[in-house]
Amino acid sequence: MAHIGVFATILDAAGHLLLVHQNYAGRLWTQPGGRVEPNESPLDALHREVREETGHRIAVERFVGAYSRTYDDDLVLAFIGRTIGSDPWAPDGEIAAIGFFAPDRLPDPMNLRTRTRIADALAGRSGLVRVYDAPENQQASFPEGL
Template sequence: MANIGVFATILDAAGHLLLVRQNYAGRVWSQPGGRVEPKESPLEALHREVREETGHRIQVERFVGAYSRTYDDDLVLAFIGHSIGSEPWAPDGEISAIGFFAPDRLPEPMNLRTRIRIADALAGRSGLVRVFDAPENQQASFPEGA
């Protein structure tokens, strides 16, 4: 059974992206999100993960696409939305920092899969299916018409 994750490109009123710095593995910057728990819908998981990681409440605008890592049995569902408020936030064992960034000034380090999801969301794409077929091949295959 594939691991299913949900991530969101979240914008503020100025069009800046809300990103999180992971406090594990490569300590990369990423979109807020995480794994769908048993008996939880993808949208419930997205709202929960964003609140847990950032303190923000969001309004989901649209589904962007499904991103598969076939070599890792991993499926990510990506969405775009807007922040509609937040609660106080503090770093923890999972997330060391959060921030809003201009789309042309994304922080480093950030993996290519995250950059692709962000670019797809900001380009207005919807209903995509992208497949990453090997860890050494970070290029995504694009279905016809994408």
């Protein structure tokens, strides 16, 4: 069965991106998001995951695209939105830190797929489909600074 995930490029009023630092696996910086649970819509999952991981409430503005890793039976739906409020947040077993970053000063380590989703969102793309058919086939071009 395919895994379906949802992630968002979330901007604050200054145009900085909300990112999370994972507390597991490669301890990467990434966008807030995660898996869609059974009987849950992708947008409900996105709102739930963002709130769980960051404490932020968001307004979704646009669907950016679908990103498929066929070799891993994985599909990610990417969105762009803005933060509209937040509740208190503390690190936990899943997320070590959160922060807002200027688009030209993204933190490391961050994988190429995350950088691709961010670049696509910031470039105004919508309805995009990207397919990765092998782990080594993950090349992308980025706007200056990403």
